[in-house]
Amino acid sequence: MSIVDPIAEGLARGWKVTDGATLTGDLSLSADVVIVGSGAGGGMTAERLAKAGLSVILVEEGALRSSRDFRLDEAKAYPELYQEAANRQTADKGITILQGRTVGGSTVVNWTSSFRTPPETLAYWRDWLGLKDLTDAALAPWFELAEQRLSVSDWQIEPNPNNSLLGKGCEALGISHGRVRRNVKGCWNLGYCGMGCPTNAKQSMLVTTIPDALDASARLLTRVRVERLLTSEDGSRVELVGAVALDATGIRPTGRMVTLRAKEIVLSAGAIGTPAILLRSQLKDPLRLTGTRTFLHPVCLSGAQFAERVEPFNGAPQTVYSDHFLRVDAIDGAVGYKLEVPPVHPMLAAVTLCGFGQRHAELMQTLPNMQVTLALLRDGFNPGSMGGKVVLRDDGTPVLDYPISDTLWDGIRRAWLTMAEVQFAAGAQSVLTMHELARPVKSWAEAKRQINNLPLKPVLARVVSAHVMGGAAMGPDEQSGVVNAFGQHWQVKNLTVIDGSVFPTSIGANPQLSVYAFALRAADALQKRMAGG
Amino acid sequence: MLTRRQLIKTGAVGAVALVAAAYLAGPAEERTVLGAQPLGFLTSHDMPIVRAIAPAMLGLAPGGANPSLDELVAGVDKAILALPIAVQQEVRELFDLLQNRWLRRWLAGVHSPWADVRPDEAAAFLARWQDGAFVLLRTGYQALHKLINAAWYGNPKSWAGIGYQQPARVMEVLP
Numbered sequence: 001m002s003i004v005d006p007i008a009e010g011l012a013r014g015w016k017v018t019d020g021a022t023l024t025g026d027l028s029l030s031a032d033v034v035i036v037g038s039g040a041g042g043g044m045t046a047e048r049l050a051k052a053g054l055s056v057i058l059v060e061e062g063a064l065r066s067s068r069d070f071r072l073d074e075a076k077a078y079p080e081l082y083q084e085a086a087n088r089q090t091a092d093k094g095i096t097i098l099q100g101r102t103v104g105g106s107t108v109v110n111w112t113s114s115f116r117t118p119p120e121t122l123a124y125w126r127d128w129l130g131l132k133d134l135t136d137a138a139l140a141p142w143f144e145l146a147e148q149r150l151s152v153s154d155w156q157i158e159p160n161p162n163n164s165l166l167g168k169g170c171e172a173l174g175i176s177h178g179r180v181r182r183n184v185k186g187c188w189n190l191g192y193c194g195m196g197c198p199t200n201a202k203q204s205m206l207v208t209t210i211p212d213a214l215d216a217s218a219r220l221l222t223r224v225r226v227e228r229l230l231t232s233e234d235g236s237r238v239e240l241v242g243a244v245a246l247d248a249t250g251i252r253p254t255g256r257m258v259t260l261r262a263k264e265i266v267l268s269a270g271a272i273g274t275p276a277i278l279l280r281s282q283l284k285d286p287l288r289l290t291g292t293r294t295f296l297h298p299v300c301l302s303g304a305q306f307a308e309r310v311e312p313f314n315g316a317p318q319t320v321y322s323d324h325f326l327r328v329d330a331i332d333g334a335v336g337y338k339l340e341v342p343p344v345h346p347m348l349a350a351v352t353l354c355g356f357g358q359r360h361a362e363l364m365q366t367l368p369n370m371q372v373t374l375a376l377l378r379d380g381f382n383p384g385s386m387g388g389k390v391v392l393r394d395d396g397t398p399v400l401d402y403p404i405s406d407t408l409w410d411g412i413r414r415a416w417l418t419m420a421e422v423q424f425a426a427g428a429q430s431v432l433t434m435h436e437l438a439r440p441v442k443s444w445a446e447a448k449r450q451i452n453n454l455p456l457k458p459v460l461a462r463v464v465s466a467h468v469m470g471g472a473a474m475g476p477d478e479q480s481g482v483v484n485a486f487g488q489h490w491q492v493k494n495l496t497v498i499d500g501s502v503f504p505t506s507i508g509a510n511p512q513l514s515v516y517a518f519a520l521r522a523a524d525a526l527q528k529r530m531a532g533g
Numbered sequence: 534m535l536t537r538r539q540l541i542k543t544g545a546v547g548a549v550a551l552v553a554a555a556y557l558a559g560p561a562e563e564r565t566v567l568g569a570q571p572l573g574f575l576t577s578h579d580m581p582i583v584r585a586i587a588p589a590m591l592g593l594a595p596g597g598a599n600p601s602l603d604e605l606v607a608g609v610d611k612a613i614l615a616l617p618i619a620v621q622q623e624v625r626e627l628f629d630l631l632q633n634r635w636l637r638r639w640l641a642g643v644h645s646p647w648a649d650v651r652p653d654e655a656a657a658f659l660a661r662w663q664d665g666a667f668v669l670l671r672t673g674y675q676a677l678h679k680l681i682n683a684a685w686y687g688n689p690k691s692w693a694g695i696g697y698q699q700p701a702r703v704m705e706v707l708p
């Protein structure tokens with residue numbers, strides 16, 4: 001059996017794709033719409049607008065890869081497919097951030113979990129943030145559309161042991177749990193989604209909307225990084241998109257400039273990426289909201305040893321979850337968390353496991369019997385968890401300043417306790433909280449004692465994130481948001497933000513389906529605006 | 534890894550250490566290691582640092598069926614080169630700091646030149662920085678932890694030792 005390569009086929013059909021690394025001179029282009037970033041938001045928007053007959057240029061700072069490049073190899077995948085080689089960190093290095101950086105964005109490396117925006121999140125946005133139109137009923141059609149487009153469905157195959165042990169532990173403690181829906185078609189149940197799907201089963205933007213947009217004559221520029229938008233004198237319109245071509249490593253500019261003109265500009269560079277472009281462009285922003293309220297769903301982790309083999313590196317990555325601890329307190333009360341299970345492969349496991357020397361080596365040697373549970377914290381609701389702020393380094397690249405507040409530390413400690421309890425309930429022989437000073441413990445009582453005494457200091461506790469959201473928040477007026485509920489910038493009229501940066505709080509569930517649905521809704525509104533004007 | 538701001542903040546610590554050190558005998562100078570060719574990022578002065586720290590960090594002996602020390606150093610170099618320029622600059626600052634014999638002695642607590650450092654001395658250094666009082670030390674430790682572990686466990690030669698292998702049924706049909 002051979003695996004088709006939809007990208008090679010499309011290129012052979014004559015897709016208009018330009019690799020910035022190969023440019024020998026400056027490039028200047030114009031179109032109806034320029035879309036910056038080709039991830040969840042950009043992919044959905046490109047397909048919609050290109051199929052409506054508009055001329056579209058899609059600009060992506062990462063490279064164009066395809067299934068033939070996805071070799072189930074972490075050392076190859078992280079530098080090629082992730083922002084900062086999967087080593088992006090917050091300003092104080094307290095949180096490591098995973099984000100995609102390739103054609104298709106984070107959707108190429110994500111773990112396929114597909115949840116709609118939870119009703120309680122939308123209710124909070126309506127009741128407390130004034131986004132009155134965002135009702136469940138108004139959004140339902142957009143979720144349905146996104147789910148259809150990306151083949152989201154129930155995962156019928158038995159979860160791998162890494163996941164089923166989470167279910168078993170919850171069951172034993174009487175904690176509600178469920179099965180995750182996934183955007184896959186003909187999945188081989190391999191578990192390597194984080195390194196790019198080698199079989200094209202994952203319905204990422206790379207194999208769905210982007211090929212369709214290119215077939216509808218959109219043009220794709222890769223390894224081209226948008227630096228700034230130049231506006232008209234009164235600041236009300238974008239006149240020019242200024243970008244630089246990057247070399248084959250994707251790190252250094254080659255010196256070739258790319259300038260783009262369009263009637264409408266869409267920023268889909270993702271959270272951190274989109275606010276960075278807005279900040280570099282010094283757009284009108286009287287209340288300096290841009291980049292603030294950037295959320296992470298900070299994740300803390302707990303490892304456990306089982307007598308039986310778990311092989312956490314094999315099998316679909318995230319198939320069981322529990323929302324029980326999101327519902328213990330009010331949404332803006334003590335921070336709640338969602339329990340899930342990450343895929344565990346050698347390189348990421350080794351850098352994530354704490355300690356060094358023989359202790360670390362011994363942990364690694366037990367990898368086949370290791371189960372890992374994660375808790376993602378719902379930030380952005382409790383006043384003590386108002387997120388981080390995107391700031392620019394001297395060279396204009398962004399960094400997220402996100403100190404972990406006491407409110408979040410409290411949630412992290414509770415989540416560690418929960419995870420240890422669940423793992424012991426599932427039959428774990430020992431549990432190791434992911435903190436530099438934690439040691440494996442053999443009982444729940446011992447775990448409680450240890451966790452309650454761990455110092456809550458940045459860099460000692462392992463905190464990671466794969467869900468960056470916010471930084472260009474929707475708001476009902478220009479006092480409360482950077483963009484309106486359709487992503488249109490409040491100050492700059494032909495600029496629309498369509499990606500995860502528009503969310504005014506975290507989602508409280510894995511965000512991809514929220515990004516897709518809001519993107520379809522915003523792209524539809526943009527298309528109508530363009531047809532009308 | 535460290536930021537410039539942290540370096541300046543903790544630069545004060547370094548300065549105090551330097552003043553104190555001036556009253557004491559000078560720490561042993563680094564030796565030039567013959568035959569070490571600089572890689573893309575790592576200089577011939579950086580490499581002895583990685584070579585000294587790696588076995589202590591990993592708790593494993595390079596060579597044999599495992600990745601060799603040369604392969605590990607090359608892996609660290611490659612991992613650094615994949616980072617954005619601003620972050621590479623921070624790694625540069627870390628290696629420069631470790632190379633400075635005064636800071637090596639008084640901030641890292643390492644007496645011998647790196648080329649002579651034994652695993653137990655390297656381990657003592659790691660333990661000191663792992664839970665260091667200053668965030669600079671903790672982030673420096675984390676940077677070394679990440680780079681060395683990524684270089685080792687990203688190398689397929691390390692996989693047999695941890696009972697890991699890629700799924701054969703798909704590896705066989707990859708184009």
Ligand SMILES: Cc1cc2nc3c(=O)[nH]c(=O)nc-3n(C[C@H](O)[C@H](O)[C@H](O)COP(=O)(O)OP(=O)(O)OC[C@H]3O[C@@H](n4cnc5c(N)ncnc54)[C@H](O)[C@@H]3O)c2cc1C
Pocket residue numbers: 036037038039040041042059060061062098099100101102103104105106107109110111112113114115194224225226227268269270271273274277318466467468498499500501509510511512513515
């Ligand atoms: C490892 C991992 C696992 C995940 N698992 C899940 C999951 O199971 N379920 C789920 O719901 N969500 C998951 N997510 C999150 C989900 O994929 C993201 O929330 C979603 O893709 C965000 O969409 P976006 O359009 O905002 O940004 P992205 O999809 O990240 O796309 C942004 C794109 O813009 C590009 N870009 C940035 N700056 C520039 C610039 N200046 N010029 C040109 N291009 C630029 C980037 O390179 C990138 O390709 C995961 C994410 C990761 C990283």
Ligand code: SF4
Pocket residue numbers: 112184186187188189190191192193194196197198199200201202315316317
């Ligand atoms: S688990 Fe399925 S979707 Fe993920 S990489 Fe494997 S085949 Fe692709």
